[in-house]
Amino acid sequence: MKVLVIDDDPNITEMVKVNLELDGITVISASNGKDGVELAKSQNPDLILMDWMLPKMSGIDAVKLLRGDPSVMNIPIFMLTARSQVNDIDMAFQAGADNYITKPFNPVKLAELLQNKLNKINR
Amino acid sequence: MKSDLSVKLLIDNINISLLMLDSEGRIIQSNATAEKLFKKTRIQLLNKTMHDLLKDFEIRDIKEWFLKNNNKPLKRNALIISRTDETGVSMEIAPIIHGKQYNGAIVTCINISGKMDLIKQLSSTQEEFKKRTNQIAEERDRFHMMIESISDGVLLLNNKYNIILFNSSMRKLIGVSAKRLTNTPLKKYLKEVYYSELFRKMKYFQSETIEIMNQEGDKSKKIVSAYMAPLIIQRGEELEFLLTIRDITREKQLDEMKSQFVSNVSHELRTPLSSIKGFTATLLARKGLSGEQKKRFLTIIDHESDRLTRLIEDLLSLSRIETSSFKLQFSEFDLKKLFEELKHEFEHLLKEKKLGILINFGKLLPKMNADRDKIFQLLVNLLNNAVKFTNSNTDIEIKSLFRKADNCFVITIKDKGPGISRKNLEKIFEKFFRIEDSIHTIPGTGLGLSIVQGIVEKHNGRIMVKSQPGRGARFIVEIPQGMIPYNE
Numbered sequence A: 001m002k003v004l005v006i007d008d009d010p011n012i013t014e015m016v017k018v019n020l021e022l023d024g025i026t027v028i029s030a031s032n033g034k035d036g037v038e039l040a041k042s043q044n045p046d047l048i049l050m051d052w053m054l055p056k057m058s059g060i061d062a063v064k065l066l067r068g069d070p071s072v073m074n075i076p077i078f079m080l081t082a083r084s085q086v087n088d089i090d091m092a093f094q095a096g097a098d099n100y101i102t103k104p105f106n107p108v109k110l111a112e113l114l115q116n117k118l119n120k121i122n123r
Numbered sequence B: 001m002k003s004d005l006s007v008k009l010l011i012d013n014i015n016i017s018l019l020m021l022d023s024e025g026r027i028i029q030s031n032a033t034a035e036k037l038f039k040k041t042r043i044q045l046l047n048k049t050m051h052d053l054l055k056d057f058e059i060r061d062i063k064e065w066f067l068k069n070n071n072k073p074l075k076r077n078a079l080i081i082s083r084t085d086e087t088g089v090s091m092e093i094a095p096i097i098h099g100k101q102y103n104g105a106i107v108t109c110i111n112i113s114g115k116m117d118l119i120k121q122l123s124s125t126q127e128e129f130k131k132r133t134n135q136i137a138e139e140r141d142r143f144h145m146m147i148e149s150i151s152d153g154v155l156l157l158n159n160k161y162n163i164i165l166f167n168s169s170m171r172k173l174i175g176v177s178a179k180r181l182t183n184t185p186l187k188k189y190l191k192e193v194y195y196s197e198l199f200r201k202m203k204y205f206q207s208e209t210i211e212i213m214n215q216e217g218d219k220s221k222k223i224v225s226a227y228m229a230p231l232i233i234q235r236g237e238e239l240e241f242l243l244t245i246r247d248i249t250r251e252k253q254l255d256e257m258k259s260q261f262v263s264n265v266s267h268e269l270r271t272p273l274s275s276i277k278g279f280t281a282t283l284l285a286r287k288g289l290s291g292e293q294k295k296r297f298l299t300i301i302d303h304e305s306d307r308l309t310r311l312i313e314d315l316l317s318l319s320r321i322e323t324s325s326f327k328l329q330f331s332e333f334d335l336k337k338l339f340e341e342l343k344h345e346f347e348h349l350l351k352e353k354k355l356g357i358l359i360n361f362g363k364l365l366p367k368m369n370a371d372r373d374k375i376f377q378l379l380v381n382l383l384n385n386a387v388k389f390t391n392s393n394t395d396i397e398i399k400s401l402f403r404k405a406d407n408c409f410v411i412t413i414k415d416k417g418p419g420i421s422r423k424n425l426e427k428i429f430e431k432f433f434r435i436e437d438s439i440h441t442i443p444g445t446g447l448g449l450s451i452v453q454g455i456v457e458k459h460n461g462r463i464m465v466k467s468q469p470g471r472g473a474r475f476i477v478e479i480p481q482g483m484i485p486y487n488e
């Protein structure tokens, strides 16, 4: 099982990585939207964690791009962002996100949540 | 013959004075009543002009009127004249015209001496009427001036919703010449939604926020609060509508900026909090972490807590400076000493980064009168950036001089760092703005320069940046010498 983390804050990437790996999930990461999209296409992860405010390409634009590409369009995308206004959330779902998690968050619980989600997908 | 005589008898005895003028304006016929009225014999009257005849009459107009017309009245006219002996005369002049030929005139006069009181009364009524009319005109002018000088736009629509009246504020808001605005349908200037909404809200006496596109010049979008009211001018008459609009574009912008700021603050606070929360939760729940890992996570938590603290401090000092009631604490101080303190403050950091600092003063630098603490904070923020964004082994230059021409202190801080692109130069003073390249490698909140700008503005000064990518940055601050003494 492989999760792609796209976040420009190295602290976030590190804490997610530590926690997911402890639960047996492989983590790959990108620090901007553009690299994130490329990595998604080449690595075909089981799930993507996407920040919103990213250099080069925003998380929302990245979601739209991924949703328009048949090779990656079915990968679940969870937004993981400090933006928390109601219309932000609407916007994300409209772009095609599957879940919306606001920062700060508990990475231990996040690992549990992803574990469940991935088990469901793989069964 | 007999009938001629009876005609003459009739004419002489009629209670109306009759005069006949020839084509030259001379009297050629008169009756007995006329002789009595003008107190002249028939012979005396003969060949006189009307102008001569009316010499001792009071109303000059008529004499002049005759004179002007060369004693040949070509138009019918009726006048009332009076003589100094209180004889009042109502006079009517009728020209005799055959074809296009002027053949003279018949003047009929009726003695109205007994009725002069009535006439006087009439004329005083007329006088009164004139006065009232003037009053109304004056009132109308005042009303017009009032409407014109209202800063809100005022507009009147007829029952077909065409614009029939508006003031200059309305004209400016819509941005159309007065000529083009008159008699055009309001619909032309409003989007359909706003239009119907206005009428809907009118029923509930409510105003509505609408947008107007300024039609000329800047073509800017104006946001206005509009209120429509029906006017019943007279019972039974059809309605007119009064539309008043107030430009609230600026308020709306401020509102938007404020909520944008709040959402930015929330985002910025959440970022360090996420690290603190995330690593704490990890430390609490995970058993299998190495000692090294634990220490690393705690270090991150420590750093991020500092960052959070600094963010809150910066926010507070920014909001303090930005409140309108904020007052600078002016005092006189030695700028050289301030720079010594600054150097001391940065000593450790400079050594760490192997950066040199060159401080240069202009000759005859007077004592500065300004808010010492705030000027210090300004210098700290600027020097901090210069140090932070610059790689090792270069010098930072600080120059200071007093410009006599406009009583200004000019302080320049120059570094040999990465520089700032033209696109980013416009934005670096915005709250929270940080250039992407260094966002995660160099700590900061993006408030430093906003605070600097706030301090400069409070001092009525200016700040400029000169920079090109790869060629370092130069910040130039101009602070006018404060008035001494300043403290109230």
Ligand SMILES: Nc1ncnc2c1ncn2[C@@H]1O[C@H](COP(=O)(O)OP(=O)(O)OP(=O)(O)O)[C@@H](O)[C@H]1O
Residues within 6 Å of the ligand: B314, B381, B385, B386, B389, B415, B417, B418, B419, B420, B428, B429, B433, B434, B435, B436, B438, B443, B444, B445, B446, B447, B448, B449, B450, B473
């Ligand atoms: N001397 C400089 N050289 C290059 N870039 C600079 C310089 N000064 C400022 N900048 C750019 O402008 C941005 C805004 O500066 P500002 O001082 O407002 O924020 P900061 O330094 O990032 O954070 P803070 O000062 O609040 O800790 C910086 O993030 C940096 O990208």
Ligand SMILES: [Mg+2]
Residues within 6 Å of the ligand: B381, B384, B385, B444, B446, B447, B448, B449
């Ligand atoms: Mg700074």
